[in-house]
Amino acid sequence: MAAGGGITRAIRIPGRHGYAVEFSPYIPSRLACAASQNYGISGCGTLIVLEQNDAGxxxxxxxxxxxxxxxVTWSEVSENILVTSSGDGSLQLWDTSKPQGPLQIFKEHTQEVYTVDWSQTRGEQLLVSGSWDHTAKLWDPSVAKALCTFTGHENIIYSTIWSPHIPGCFASASGDQTLRIWDVKSPVSKIVIPAHQAEVLTCDWCKYDQNLLVTGAVDCSLRGWDLRAVRQPVFDLHDHTYAIRRVKFSPFHASILASCSYDFTVRLWDFSKPSVLLDKIEHHTEFTCGLDFSILLPGQVADCSWDETVKIYSPSCLSLPPS
Incomplete structure (x- = not known):
């Protein structure tokens, strides 16, 4: 079943396999993609800035x-600044208004940096990164050295995501099967949740509830977690047939989220309904790794895949009135 309710815009990027995609928080028509040669195993990487128009x-x-x-993550202070994370253990800060290489390189991780996020809470200009070296690091983009290193995970950190509600708070998901909640004032996680009996590849915060997060794992499930009562998940969603690579809460509907998977699909869910699966989108022919909702255009979704394509579309199930 393909996405309905809107035009699908797509572009093929030959020789580049997509890992992450993120809409600009400033310009509705713009998005960025982090991609790599040879499925990210060898070769170079490319930051691609895309614009959508009537032609595609x-x-x-x-x-x-x-x-x-x-x-890849967009700056929250400038429409031209992005940060990417790399297999060589570094982060790169780019200014898209300038043609040269990165303005700044942050290199303290000792292995691949799989995740980076720019804080969205007001008054903060902070980055958090997570690495295969089992650590997360806190960065001020104007300072060359990490402000803090967070230890405790016992395996690869696949995802680090800032809380959109609580300043100085972020979540991390790891191959050690846990979801952890951190306060930047302490190098030790304040909440440790044994989220799955498998590697946890992704997590995200609900935009409408500061206590609600979702995790996605190699066991093909999505689980919701209320930080006030973490013994049991508040929802447990199953339909993917391979590992879930990325999950995102909708910025416009409190109970809707999207997930993408190594089963080549994107699925949309509403965990408040008896029939939780809203849509299954099958328009890729390889692992689907990147996923994002536009915060400026309600109902618009972007994804990217190892099949060398980036796509933007508006599933009909997202045409509901916003929460």
Whole structure:
């Protein structure tokens, strides 16, 4: 079943396999993709800035890096600034208004950096990164050195995501099967949740409830967690047939989320309804790794895949009135 209710815009990027995609928080028509040669195993990476118009998707800027790029996040203070994370253990800060390489490189992780996120809470200009070296690190983009290193995970950190509600608070998901909640004032996690009996590859915060998070794992399930009572998940969603690579809560509907998977699909869910699965989108022919909701255009979704394509679409199930 393909996405209904809106035009699908797509672009093929030959020789680049997509790992992450994120809409600009400033310009509704713009998004960025972090992609890599050779499925991220060898070769270089490319940051691709895309613009959507009536004709489809077009590349307006691209920047190569010497190693695979795994994640990308937009600055919350400038429409031209992005940060990417790389297989060589570094983060790169780019200014898309300038043609040269990165403005700044942050390199303290000792292994692949799989995740990076820019804080969205007011008054903060902070980055958090997570690595295969089992650590998360806190960065001020104006300072060359990490402000803090967070230890405790016993395996690869696949996802680090800032709370959109609580300043200085972020979540991390790891191959050690846990979801952890951190306060930047302490290097030790304040909540440890044994979320799945499998590697946890992704997590996200609900935009409408500061206590609600979701995790996605190699066991093909999505689980919701209320931080006030973490013994049992508040929802447990099953329909994917391979590992869930990324999950995102809707910015416009309190109980809707989307997930993408190594089963090539994107699925949309409403955990408040008896029939939780809203849509299954089958428009890729390889692992689907990147996923995002637009915060400026209600109902618009972007994804990217190892099949060398980026797609933007508006599933009909998202045409509901916003929460």
């Amino acid at each position: 998707l077009v590349i307006i800027k691209s920047f190569d890096w010497t190693d695979a790029l795994y994640d």
